[in-house]
Amino acid sequence: MRNELVSVVAxxxxxxxxxxxxxxxxxxxxxxxxxxxxxxxxxTKIFKITYADVKDIASVISLFGGGTRPNPTLRVIAWTGPxxxxxxxxxxxxxxxxxxxxxxxxxxxxxxLFAGKEAATKTDVPAALDGVAVQLEDVFGYTNVRLIEVTxxxxxNGSHGKIDGILPQRLADNREARYSFSFQRxxxxxxxxxxxxxxxxxxxxxxxxxxxxxxxxxxxRYLRTGISTDIDLREGQKAVIGxxxxxxxxxxxxxVVTGTIIE
Numbered sequence: 001m002r003n004e005l006v007s008v009v010a011x012x013x014x015x016x017x018x019x020x021x022x023x024x025x026x027x028x029x030x031x032x033x034x035x036x037x038x039x040x041x042x043x044t045k046i047f048k049i050t051y052a053d054v055k056d057i058a059s060v061i062s063l064f065g066g067g068t069r070p071n072p073t074l075r076v077i078a079w080t081g082p083x084x085x086x087x088x089x090x091x092x093x094x095x096x097x098x099x100x101x102x103x104x105x106x107x108x109x110x111x112x113l114f115a116g117k118e119a120a121t122k123t124d125v126p127a128a129l130d131g132v133a134v135q136l137e138d139v140f141g142y143t144n145v146r147l148i149e150v151t152x153x154x155x156x157n158g159s160h161g162k163i164d165g166i167l168p169q170r171l172a173d174n175r176e177a178r179y180s181f182s183f184q185r186x187x188x189x190x191x192x193x194x195x196x197x198x199x200x201x202x203x204x205x206x207x208x209x210x211x212x213x214x215x216x217x218x219x220x221r222y223l224r225t226g227i228s229t230d231i232d233l234r235e236g237q238k239a240v241i242g243x244x245x246x247x248x249x250x251x252x253x254x255x256v257v258t259g260t261i262i263e
Contacts, residue, residue: 041082041083042080042081042082042083043080043083043086044079044080045079046076046077047076047078047079048075048076049075049076049077049093050075050097051097051098051099051100052096052098053072054071054077056096057070057093057097058070058077060092061077061089061092061093064081064089065081065082066079066081066082066085067080067081103157103158104156104157104261105155105156105157106155106156106157106186106259106260106262107153107259107260107262108152108153108155108197108257109152109260110153110181110204110256110257111129111132111147111150111255111257112147112149112150112167112253112255112256113125113129113132113133113136113146113148113253113254113255114147114252114253115136115142115144115145115243115254116142116143116144116252117141117143117144118143123137123145123146124145124146124147125145125146125147128238129147129256131238132238132240132254132256133145135240140243148253149167149179151163151165151179151181155186157186158186159186160183160184160185160186161182161183162180162181162182163180163181163182164179164181165178165179166178166179167179176209177206177207178207178208178222179205179206180204180206180224180226181202181255182203182204183199183203184200184201185199185201186198186199186200187200188261189232193234194234195234195261196232196235197232197233197259198230198232199230199231199233199257200230201228201230202227202229202231203226203227204226204227204242204244205224205226205244206225206226206244207222207224208225209221209222209223210222210223225244226244227241227243227244227255229241229242231257233257233258233259235259235260235261236258236259236260237259238258239256240254240255241256241257242254242255243255
């Protein structure tokens with residue numbers, strides 16, 4: 001009986017000793033380090049592109065990082081990246097995807113004036129061209145000025161233009177003539193003095209009958225005479241861009257241009 005009691009006491013002593021040892025082991029174990037905080041959640045957003053080129057917009061917003069997938073067919077861009085960068089991406093797309101500013105149109109009025117130096121002064125031009133008629137008389141000495149054709153054309157900024165026709169009023173001896181007016185490019189410019197219209201590669205001329213002797217007989221052929229120049233024209237200004245002579249200078253046609261910019 002004594003031996004059994006001793007054995008039970010020994011077992012209990014071992015249990016008592018083991019429990020503190022287990023507690024001590026748990027207290028000395030290294031603590032678990034918490035996971036580092038994430039920089040931010042990733043989000044995905046699809047942007048509808050209305051005006052701009054989808055690939056051009058995608059190439060810009062790819063600079064913010066993340067993933068960019070443009071779809072030109074659907075005109076959308078899918079972007080995936082840190083949520084913190086989303087406002088910057090949205091702002092960039094708003095700034096770039098805007099409706100293009102329409103190019104202004106320009107309405108040109110082209111006047112063809114016949115000018116002669118008869119002794120008697122005779123002017124037959126619209127009131128809007130009175131100043132031009134005075135200029136032709138004072139500067140060039142033409143006392144007989146009349147309008148033989150006026151035509152109009154409207155072109156977009158940066159475009160070329162051309163117009164041809166038959167002069168409805170005959171020349172001095174009742175002969176028919178044709179006219180042409182063209183330019184390679186029109187530009188609207190602006191400075192401190194206002195807006196101007198630039199015409200590059202302008203050509204204006206008249207195709208008129210010329211009579212000469214060939215094989216002892218009078219022969220008439222249509223020959224073209226004209227003007228080639230570049231001009232800058234203030235909006236609303238009437239400018240004499242040049243003259244072309246017919247029949248060796250006996251008859252002269254002046255070309256006058258004015259332009260109005262239409263927004």
